[in-house]
Amino acid sequence: MISPIEFLHALHHHGIDSYYGVPDSLLKSFGQALNEAPFVQHHHITPNEGIAISRAIGYYSATQKVPVVYMQNSGLGNAVNPLLSLADSQVYGVPMLIIVGWRGEMLATEQLADEPQHRKQGRVTTELIDVMGYPCLILDKNSDFRQVIDDSLQRAKQLQAPVFLVVRKGTFSACDSSRDVNRFDLSREHAIETVLQALPEDCISVATTGKAGREIFELRKTLNMPHNRDxxxxxxxxxxxxIAAEIAHHKPDRSVVCFDGDGAVLMHLASLQHAASQPNLLHIVLNNCAHESVGGQRTQFDDLEAHALAQAFGYQHFAYVTDVDAIGREVDYFLTKPTSTLLIIGCKIGSRDDLGRPTISTQEQYAAFTEFVSSY
Ligand SMILES: Cc1ncc(C[n+]2csc(CCOP(=O)(O)OP(=O)(O)O)c2C)c(N)n1
Known part of the structure; x- marks a missing residue:
């Protein structure tokens, strides 16, 4: 395996000191090393991958030094626009090194087993990069990483273009770092359970990416509730x-609840305007100040004035709660007086060690959900 600190040392040796990215579980120790390494000048976790690319373009424009961007391969879609329309050598020609965690990686023609959302993305990752016309090097635990870094930086400068480093699972060794904590006591799972128990049986729910959805899936089982509501x-x-707001718009007589994450809500913040315009939508942000599902890296959600945010986007009701009694009160209030609501729930970082994954196929789950939506 490659020590992420030594990897950063090798980049530092080439004068690289600025990093922008969205966390990925596969690059967890790389991200931790970025926070630990004293010679890393700038490390910014950005709300989405397109912003990481744009900030890298700004950095290069100001300093003429090559930046590094990192992301999970699922974030490539967010990155493609500023890459092709700005960084590309046919436009401004901005060299950068882009490190991509390869979920659903291909081993020759076989694919490493992974979740449904990673299968197509994993299969086409290197082809997508090829089709964009950027050099793509693969990094695994046996790579001569110093050589790979030398080659990729040389090509980025020579071509005046982005160069990709696609990283296989198990490439980086662990990195010692302090455990992330925040100021809240309530677990995300307990918060979700409290909401689920308060909802009527015809309420439609939409859950964000990551462990919140996995917790909902398990809680439905434990609470003896069907999965088709989610x-x-x-x-x-x-x-x-x-997705939740559009369902709410077309099902005005149904209550819809959206379980969002603080990292996820920041990723496409502008969608709040539409969400705020739906009187039958309860928009919950489970705020643990972190990207907990991929390793607990900080988000900047808590730096925002949430009440002002709710007001600016036009929610009719706002509350910030941190205990189950207050959650119960807020859900009851929404159900008795439907009004577009932004409910922030402060949760601690972490989840159960034995948290499972959905055991029903996505196709089966979706068929049951659409049937549930149309059946009332
Ligand atoms: C476009 C995209 N970028 C990155 C990821 C990887 N990813 C999955 S969950 C997650 C963190 C979500 O954080 P948050 O919304 O705060 O929820 P939490 O995990 O804290 O419950 C990330 C970065 C992804 N799935 N899609």
């Missing part, structure tokens, strides 16, 4: 509220 955004991070 749309789980297993991928498409940041899009849960748009």
């Amino acid at each position: 749309f789980l955004c297993v991928g498409g991070m940041g899009h849960a509220s748009s």
Whole structure:
């Protein structure tokens, strides 16, 4: 395996000191090393991958130094626009190194087993990069990483273009770092359970990407409730509220609840305007100040004035709660007086060690969900 600190040392040796990215579980120790390494000048976790690319373009424009961007392969879609329309050598020609965690990686023609949302993306990852016309090097635990870094940086500078480094699972060794904590006591799972128990049986739910959806799936089983009430955004991070709001718009007599994450809500923040215009939508942000599902890396959601945010986007009701009694009160208030609501629930970082994954196929789950939506 490659020590992420030594990897960063090798980049530092080439004068690289600025990093922009969205966390990925496969690059967890790389992200931790970025926070630990004293020679890393700038490390910014950005709300989405397109912003990471844009900030890298700004950095290069100001300093003429090559930046590094990192992301999970599911974030490539967010990155493609500023890459092709700005960084590309046919436009401004901005060199950068883009490190991509390869979920659903291909081993020759076989695919490593992974979740449904990673299968297509994993299969086409290197082809997507090829089709964009950027060099793509693969990094695994046996790579001569110093050589790979030398080659990729040389090509980025020579071509004045982005160069990709696609990283296989198990490439980086662990990195010692302090455990992330925040100021809240309530677990995300307990918060979700409290909401689920308060909802009527015809209420439609849409859940964000990551562990919140997995917790909902398990809680439905434990609480003896059917799974068909839930749309789980297993991928498409940041899009849960748009899906929920559009369902709410077309089902005005039904209550819809969206379980969002703080990282996810920041990723496509502009979608709040539409969500805020639906009187039958309860938009919940489970705020643990972190990207907990991929390793607990900080988000900047808590730096925002949430009440002002709710007001600016036009929610008719807002509350920020941190205990189960207050959650119960807010859900009851929404159900008795439907009004577009932004409910922030402060949760601690972490989840059960034995948290499972949905055991029903996405196709089966979706067929049951659409049937549930149309049946009342
Ligand atoms: C476009 C995209 N980028 C990155 C990811 C990887 N990813 C999955 S869950 C997650 C963190 C979500 O954070 P948050 O919404 O705060 O929820 P939490 O995990 O804290 O419950 C990330 C970055 C992804 N699935 N899609």
